Each structure stands twice: as structure tokens, then as C-alpha cells.
Amino acid sequence: MKKINIIALDGPAASGKSTLGERLAKYLGFVYLDTGVMYRAVTLAVLNQGIDVCDEPAVVRAAEQMDLDFCPPSCADGRSNDVILEGQDVTWQIRSSAVEAYVSLVSTYAGVRNAMTMQQRKIASKGRIVMVGRDIGTVVLPDADLKIYLDASVEVRAERRYTELIQRGQAAEYDFILSDLKRRDQIDSTRTVAPLKAASDALVIDSDTMDAEQVFQYLVKIIQSQY
Ligand code: CDP
Numbered sequence: 001m002k003k004i005n006i007i008a009l010d011g012p013a014a015s016g017k018s019t020l021g022e023r024l025a026k027y028l029g030f031v032y033l034d035t036g037v038m039y040r041a042v043t044l045a046v047l048n049q050g051i052d053v054c055d056e057p058a059v060v061r062a063a064e065q066m067d068l069d070f071c072p073p074s075c076a077d078g079r080s081n082d083v084i085l086e087g088q089d090v091t092w093q094i095r096s097s098a099v100e101a102y103v104s105l106v107s108t109y110a111g112v113r114n115a116m117t118m119q120q121r122k123i124a125s126k127g128r129i130v131m132v133g134r135d136i137g138t139v140v141l142p143d144a145d146l147k148i149y150l151d152a153s154v155e156v157r158a159e160r161r162y163t164e165l166i167q168r169g170q171a172a173e174y175d176f177i178l179s180d181l182k183r184r185d186q187i188d189s190t191r192t193v194a195p196l197k198a199a200s201d202a203l204v205i206d207s208d209t210m211d212a213e214q215v216f217q218y219l220v221k222i223i224q225s226q227y
Contacts, residue, residue: 004028004145004227005127008136011150012196013184014157014164019212020150021132022080024219028130032080033123035133035140036103038116040094041068041085043103053102060111078168100180104187107134113193134188137199145227148219149198152207154181 007024011017018034025032042063043053051058069084083091093099106112113135120140124131131140137147152160158178165172188196198204203222207215 002145002227004223005129006124006141006144006146007130008141008144008147008199008202009130009132009150010134010136010138010148010196010198010202012134012152012154012157012188013181014161015150015152016160016207016212016215017132017150018080020148020215020219021130023212023216025130027216027220028223029128031123031126031129033120033129033131034080035116035120035131035136037070037083037094038068038119039107039112040099040103041083041090042066042112042116043099043106044090044094044096045085046106047098047102053105056109056111059106060109060115063106063109063112063115066115100184104184108187108191108193110193117194134196135194137202138197139194142199146223147199147202149202149204150207150215151198151204154178154185156208157181 007030009017009021018036021034022032024030042059045066046053046059046062049062051062053059067086071082071084073079074082074089079091082089083094117140120131123129124141133140137144137149155178158174158181161177161181162172162174185196205215205218210218
């Protein structure tokens with residue numbers, strides 16, 4: 001039996017990666033890292049500093065200098081941990097529509113990706129980690145023991161994101177969410193550096209007809225039988 005140490009979990013926006021990644025990490029006693037949070041934090045830092053998102057060198061500098069930290073949750077409002085940017089709790093701010101509007105553009109910049117990839121590899125070097133993102137199995141951790149690509153149709157993902165926002169007490173409009181997911185998918189999968197795609201050796205799961213519990217149980221079975 002192989003020993004599992006590193007899990008890479010990729011997929012498009014709102015495919016359920018974060019829920020699944022967090023549950024898997026808890027089940028295995030592993031660290032959980034959602035790399036989307038890092039790209040969102042860079043975007044927020046850029047907006048907060050009044051940097052033009054189209055000014056690539058300035059955005060890259062902000063990414064390289066960003067002071068980002070993760071702490072255990074300070075309150076029970078649905079967060080899995082506190083996201084601290086330059087000493088400020090920005091856990092929900094990184095989920096704002098302003099950040100959502102620019103995060104995919106910021107994530108196309110090679111310098112931004114290099115800075116994030118270096119940090120992600122450093123964190124993963126300690127092992128026992130579930131890392132979630134778009135390019136984890138393909139670029140960041142190509143030697144991961146288990147690679148999962150979690151997919152779902154854009155309509156199902158939009159429904160899930162809609163429900164998530166409503167449950168959080170935020171305003172949400174299905175048609176806007178749907179078109180925004182399509183927009184982000186398009187940028188994420190067509191960028192030159194580290195585009196969103198399944199690694200050739202990834203286990204691809206289409207979760208259109210599976211809920212979070214079913215996907216989790218399916219993976220637990222695979223882990224128990226192969227590792
Ligand atoms: O939560 P959601 O699935 O909507 O997105 P996220 O995982 O928080 O990622 C936000 C954005 O960051 C994505 O749309 C990508 O543009 C970018 N991202 C990336 O380029 N590479 C990653 N490893 C993770 C996120």
C-alpha cells in the first residue's frame with residue numbers, strides 16, 4: 001500500500017473544491033490550503049493600494065511584498081480560518097464582488113503566479129497537505145500522490161454559488177453569477193501561464209449528479225483502496 005502525503009485538488013470556480021478539500025484534510029489529519037485565497041488576497045492588496053490592475057509590474061511587486069497569514073477561526077461565521085492581510089482580517093473582503101471582478105486578470109500575470117507558486121511549494125514541502133486550486137496538479141505539485149480534478153457544468157456551479165451566497169446572507173442574482181463564472185472560466189482556462197486544466201494523471205470527477213457528501217465518500221473509498 002502506497003502512503004499518501006500530498007493531494008492536489010483542482011477544478012473550475014464553484015465546483016465544490018474547497019468544501020471537499022477541507023473535509024478530506026480533516027479526515028486525513030492534513031493541512032488544508034486553498035490557493036484561491038492567495039490570488040484573491042493579492043487582488044485585494046492591489047485594490048487597497050490603489051494600483052491599476054492593468055499595471056503588471058506594479059501588481060507583481062505587490063504580490064511579492066504581500067504579507068499574508070492564515071490563523072485559526074476567530075469566530076463561527078462559516079469561515080474555515082482567518083485570512084490576515086497586512087495585519088487586517090480580510091476573510092470576507094476577499095470574497096467581495098470587487099475582488100471577484102479582477103482576480104482572474106491578476107492571476108494571469110506570470111510574476112504573480114511565480115511568487116504564489118514558490119510560497120505554495122514551500123508550504124507543501126512539509127507534506128501531509130491537501131492543496132486546492134487551478135494548477136496544483138499540473139504546475140505547483142506535479143509529483144502529488146493523488147490528483148483530483150473536480151468538475152461540474154457551469155449551470156450547476158452557478159446554482160451552488162447562489163445558494164452559498166444566500167446562506168451567507170449576501171445579495172445574489174443567479175444570471176449574474178452564471179455569466180461571471182463563464183467569464184472567469186474563460187480567462188482561467190485560456191491564459192498562457194498555468195491554465196486551468198486537468199493533469200493527465202488526475203482522477204476527473206464530474207459532480208453534476210453527486211452532492212458534496214457523495215463526492216467525499218467516493219474519494220474516501222478510493223483512498224482506502226489504493227493507499
Ligand atoms: O472560490 P472560487 O472557486 O470561485 O475561486 P477561487 O478558487 O477562490 O479562485 C479565485 C480565482 O483565483 C480563480 O478564478 C483564478 O483566476 C485564480 N486562481 C488561480 O489562478 N490559480 C489557483 N491555483 C487558484 C486560483
